[in-house]
Amino acid sequence: MPNDPAPIRLNLELIDQAKGVVSAFGTRYATPPSPGESAAGTHFRHVVDHYRALLSGLASGRVDYYARARDPVLENDPEAMEEALSALESEIEALTGRVDEAIHVDTGGPDRGDGDAGWAPSSVRRELAFVLSHTLHHLATIAAIARTLDVALEGPVGMAHSTLVRQSAQGAPVGPED
Template structure:
């Protein structure tokens, strides 16, 4: 059996850093918004807001980190808080995101949780799928970026200007950097 108190995997620090970069980008965007813009409804039925997507991202991080804090080995993303204040008030959401960043930063230096189980709902039962902290961190980056890409589309409709890199997966950003370096004249390439 894998020890719950082993050293973090070599990948954990890199995965934590990707999540920290993702959350920091989201936090900066959220902190700059007025509540009216954050709550502005989009879509034919008005079901989409920037705040709802932000709250959804926060809920997933809370599910993982709260479970780890309680020493649980089963992670269930369906058991989310769904705190409506986080989708209504951007400053509250920005503060919560900062707290998540602080909690995540502790993961790459503390004891590792090698073996986790993901509860995945299927019809009337939940499947129990083997997972790990590293796998869940990779999922959270991708899940967050997916919702941030939707946020970017909604923001564009509201004439909210975001950086080109907002909602772009870190692997894509690394690819863009490599392509840029390869296309640079030899005198301008990194040594």
């Protein structure tokens, strides 16, 4: 469906959920579950980096997920992260009407070299699907970190929309089992 708002809506729902998860961590946001492991804040920063790479690449039509800021403030400051997530919501909402726009994505990373080699054709819709899946993956990891740190989260976190719909249709409890 041309310019279907579903990719935008699903990303906005997930980012809204992420804001609630950031808030739930409170002072444990930057606490790793055990020595040598990444804290929830590190995963959130990584997610924001991918959204920002997508959004910043739209102006040129070239998205480079390898060129990320890796801002340590976002890893350690939950308030800064909540602000970053809110800003993403506004930018994603602005993509209404652009989901079928053609873009290119870097598939070669730092080894790409100059020229067009390593750039693959894509669309805003496809890349919204990618960042959605990528965010779900990291939210699932963050949910595991929350369980380790005894952080209570509301509802199922890190579960695909399709899984939740299927569980609901089957009359099964929605979300992971305790």
